[in-house]
Amino acid sequence: xxxxxAIELKNVSRQFISPAGKVTLALRDFSLTVxxxxxxxxxxxxxxxxxxxxxxxxxxxxxxxxxxxxxxxxVTGIDPDIGFVFQADAVFPWKNVLDNVAxxxxxxxxxxxxxxxxxxHWVRRVGLxxxxxxxxxxxxxxxxxxxxxxxxxxxxxxxxxxDEPFSALDVQTRALMQDExxxxxxxKKASVVFVTHDIEEAIALGDRVVVLxxxxxxxxxxxxxxxxxxxxxxxxxxxxxxxxxxxxxxxDLKDEVQI
Ligand SMILES: Nc1ncnc2c1ncn2[C@@H]1O[C@H](COP(=O)(O)OP(=O)(O)OP(=O)(O)O)[C@@H](O)[C@H]1O
Numbered sequence: 001x002x003x004x005x006a007i008e009l010k011n012v013s014r015q016f017i018s019p020a021g022k023v024t025l026a027l028r029d030f031s032l033t034v035x036x037x038x039x040x041x042x043x044x045x046x047x048x049x050x051x052x053x054x055x056x057x058x059x060x061x062x063x064x065x066x067x068x069x070x071x072x073x074x075v076t077g078i079d080p081d082i083g084f085v086f087q088a089d090a091v092f093p094w095k096n097v098l099d100n101v102a103x104x105x106x107x108x109x110x111x112x113x114x115x116x117x118x119x120x121h122w123v124r125r126v127g128l129x130x131x132x133x134x135x136x137x138x139x140x141x142x143x144x145x146x147x148x149x150x151x152x153x154x155x156x157x158x159x160x161x162x163d164e165p166f167s168a169l170d171v172q173t174r175a176l177m178q179d180e181x182x183x184x185x186x187x188k189k190a191s192v193v194f195v196t197h198d199i200e201e202a203i204a205l206g207d208r209v210v211v212l213x214x215x216x217x218x219x220x221x222x223x224x225x226x227x228x229x230x231x232x233x234x235x236x237x238x239x240x241x242x243x244x245x246x247x248x249x250x251x252d253l254k255d256e257v258q259i
Contacts, residue, residue, distance in 0.1 A: 004071065006159060006191035007034040007057055012066030013216070014052050026052045028216035030066070037189040041202040043249065044212030044220075045256045050195040053217075054161045057193065058082060070159060080108065083157030083190070085165040089144045090151070091136045097123055098132040100147055104155040122150040126180065142173035146180065153184050160190040164197065178204055178233045186230060199249050203242055204233045211249060214256045221252060 014027045027049040034040045042050050055061030056068050059075040068075045070082070084090075091100050102119035106112060123132055126146040136144055145166065152160065166174045178201060185192065196202050202209045206225050213220040223245060227236050236242055 003038075004036040005033055005069075006036045006038070006071060007032070007193065008067075008069045009033075009053070009056065009063075010067045010069075012056065012063040012068060014049065014056065014061070015064045025216040027063075028218050030218050032210065032219065034191050034193060036191050039185065039192045039194065039205060039207045041194045041196060041206035041209045042212060043196060043199060043202050043209060043253065044217060045214045045253065046197075048212045048215045048256075049217035050212065051163055054084075054163055054193060054195060057159070057161060058084070079159070080155075081158040083152040083155055083160045085148050085152050085160070085162045087164045087167055089136070089148055091144055091147050093136050096133050096135050097128060097139070097147055100136070101150045101154055104151060108155070118154055119150070122154045125153075125184075126150045140173075141169055142177060145169065145173075145177050149177075149180065149184060156188060157190050160185070160192045162192065162194040164195055166201070167197065174201070175233050181205070182229075182231060182233070199246055199253070200237055200242075202249070203227070203245050204231065204236055209245075209249060211252045220256070223249065 009030060009032045012027055012030045013025065016024045016026060030053070042053065044050055052061060056063050057070065057075065059077045059079065070079060098116060098119050101122050102115040105115035105118050120132065123129065126149055128143060128146055131139065131143065136147065139147070166177050169177060182205065194205060203225055208222060208224055210222045211220045212218065225245065227239070227241060
């Protein structure tokens, strides 16, 4: 069966003009197609336009030329079917865990009691049972990330955009969160675009890893990741296929950062 195209960027470019009039071309002739239910990971050298790409899919940052479509429609503004998780936690410091997770449904018009019931389910789902009444400053970094995941998944986004969400975590916590993310994702299979600098994270998570060239970014190459699912991140990384992919992507990126 042919799957629908979830996200399509066609021949996109994006330039920024500073107040002093300096022009930066962030992306040039950039094209990317993400099918429905696919987990697409973008890696690339610093400043190559990865975050800019996500901004274009959200509609916050329109392209200078080219087209961006989500489920066949041009992106015109913020779409409630799109969820985001960024590096910085988007939790409200003055709300407890339960109220932080209930924010999405309340914003979408659910009555408070129902929203809190849904939130209680998601708090348990991400392993935070017992912490409902804790405030963000009373949690570890990994626990705050769990709150962020619950906050996002409670809205059942069809599209999920993630910009280095786990890069501030220590290695063990990061691996745990990668497994948690894959577990959550596998239930509904949102179409994901995940940006990271971590090549092993890219291979462990993705159906596809897209490597960008240095800025102005465009697609340098793309790898289909055939590792079986469900994946256990900590064991997948010792397979020959994983190590082989990792070596290839490292060498692609090395070419891009050499001066
Ligand atoms: N609002 C803006 N105004 C001016 N220049 C910008 C703006 N946003 C991004 N840029 C420039 O566009 C280029 C791409 O930035 P972007 O943040 O997309 O890169 P990135 O690949 O996500 O980088 P990193 O890996 O370091 O996070 C950079 O040269 C950046 O300085």
